[in-house]
Amino acid sequence: MSQKVGDRLKAIRNMYGLSQRELARRAGVTNSTISTIEQNRVSPSVDSLAKVLQGIPMTMIDFFTIDVENGEEIFFKRDDLVELSDGTMSMRLVGATRKDRQLRVLHEIYPVGGDTGSKLIVQKGEEAGVVVRGKLEVIVGDRMQVLSAGDAYYFNAEIPHRFRNSGDVECEVVSAATPPSY
Structure with a gap:
């Protein structure tokens, strides 16, 4: 040896x-x-x-x-998160550089009135999240709910959905989806 x-x-x-x-x-x-x-x-x-x-x-x-010298990153500082914003909201991706990621984790910030757009989102897999601060209107199919800090959602992401800050302060959400669409 x-x-x-x-x-x-x-x-x-x-x-x-x-x-x-x-x-x-x-x-x-x-x-x-x-x-x-x-x-x-x-x-x-x-x-x-x-x-x-x-x-x-x-x-x-x-x-x-096992690769002990070139292990994948485990911990990420705020500046390590990759910004995926379209200018109307902030979506910061955790672990963007991880090889063969099986999960998408986002730290999302919606300004007052900010949303994911008028077109409903449809993707494979599941999506879940927790509202950290503010209010988030979540539409999934024909169902709608306004969630507050501490409330959460979990649904089949193949059902058309969208998110919107329906409150009067910035809304913060931590979400996860599998498989990762980006």
Whole structure:
């Protein structure tokens, strides 16, 4: 095994949020075993490494193939969100650069009277959201509801729908849709 086994073990252990002691306890080995492997002072046998990996749990194949150096972003600062605005409202996409995204998460700001347009939206999948502040008029098919802060929606996105700020203050919404349409 390569000199990098210890570095890889440490990175994966940290990725899973485990301390050396916790991994040692789960794997049924001593804390010093984990420590010496991570310091690359010993090169564990296949059996020893397999035993340690049972504490995560993870297969040997996963251990050697998981990309620990170029992991995808997990946390995003406000400035990392991609603005998808058309000028009438703000829609900021979370995780725009994630490869093979399966979910669209938006932080939406509707100015007073702002809406998604006169044309109803139809797309595959499901959509859900929570109003954080203000009032949001949601039309789904022949149903309409005005939602306030703390209220939420969840519907089949193939049903024609639209959103509009029907209040007298800016409206803020956090929404999610699957599959991601953008």
